[in-house]
Each structure stands twice: as structure tokens, then as C-alpha cells.
Amino acid sequence: xxxxxxxxxxxxxxxxxxxxxxxxxxxxxxxxxxxxxxxxxxxxxxxxxxxxxxxxxxxxxxxxxxxxxxxxxxxxxxxxxxxxxxxxxxxxxxxxxxxxxxxxxxxxxxxxxxxxxxxxxxxxxxxxxxxxxxxxxxxxxxx
Numbered sequence: 001x002x003x004x005x006x007x008x009x010x011x012x013x014x015x016x017x018x019x020x021x022x023x024x025x026x027x028x029x030x031x032x033x034x035x036x037x038x039x040x041x042x043x044x045x046x047x048x049x050x051x052x053x054x055x056x057x058x059x060x061x062x063x064x065x066x067x068x069x070x071x072x073x074x075x076x077x078x079x080x081x082x083x084x085x086x087x088x089x090x091x092x093x094x095x096x097x098x099x100x101x102x103x104x105x106x107x108x109x110x111x112x113x114x115x116x117x118x119x120x121x122x123x124x125x126x127x128x129x130x131x132x133x134x135x136x137x138x139x140x141x142x143x
Contacts, residue, residue: 030076037051038057049083050085052082052088060088064077086104087103088103089102090103097113099113099114107128
């Protein structure tokens with residue numbers, strides 16, 4: 001189901017049946033969340049976590065901004081968080097699916113896809129390859 005450079009799965013997310021204004025605001029909030037990571041300092045989590053480096057944040061912002069431009073059906077992540085080792089994590093979650101994209105290096109997105117009770121699947125895509133997550137499917141689109 002998941003292959004390097006090509007991702008394709010069903011992704012039913014009910015909360016994303018919102019109108020264009022709400023979806024546009026969600027994308028803007030996602031970018032603002034990422035930009036806010038620039039202000040994190042060492043130990044931001046109280047346990048010595050490293051903040052994401054500027055290169056990773058910039059790559060993540062660029063990658064995220066591509067999605068709604070490539071497909072109007074694209075859906076923003078349900079969660080964006082800094083990791084404790086300086087990475088940035090994106091999560092798309094529904095009742096039956098969990099998708100995580102991790103940018104630990106400015107050139108690569110590492111994916112974990114879990115559907116229902118199936119074992120999680122893993123792959124990677126270049127940050128330069130835009131990935132569109134739509135309510136009907138998730139597909140990698142050459143960017």
C-alpha cells in the first residue's frame with residue numbers, strides 16, 4: 001500500500017467538511033504554528049529537548065504551503081508539534097487512520113501510516129515532492 005515516493009490511502013476525516021474560509025484559516029494556523037517553533041529555545045519542553053533548527057522549520061513551512069496549492073481538497077494536519085530531538089512532526093488522524101510525517105532533515109519526510117488494526121507502514125519522500133492529503137485519498141504529487 002505504501003511505496004517510496006507514492007502514497008495512496010483512503011482518509012475519511014469528517015471535521016474537514018468545513019467551508020473554504022475555515023479550511024483557509026486552518027492552513028494559516030498550521031503555518032503560524034510552524035513559524036512559532038522558531039522561538040523555541042533549548043530545553044523548551046522542560047526536559048532538555050532541542051528546538052527544531054531553522055533549516056528544518058523553513059523546509060517544513062515550504063512543504064506544508066505546497067499542499068493546498070496543488071489540490072483544493074488538501075487537508076491540513078490535525079496536529080503539528082516539535083519533536084524532542086529537533087524534528088518537526090505532522091499528524092493526520094481520524095477514527096480509523098493515523099498518519100505521521102516527520103521532518104528530521106531538511107531534505108526528507110519520513111512517513112508512518114497506520115490504518116485500522118493493520119501494522120504500520122513506513123516510507124520516505126523528498127521534501128521537494130509535494131504530498132497532498134485529501135479527504136478522499138492521500139497521494140504523492142510530483143512537485
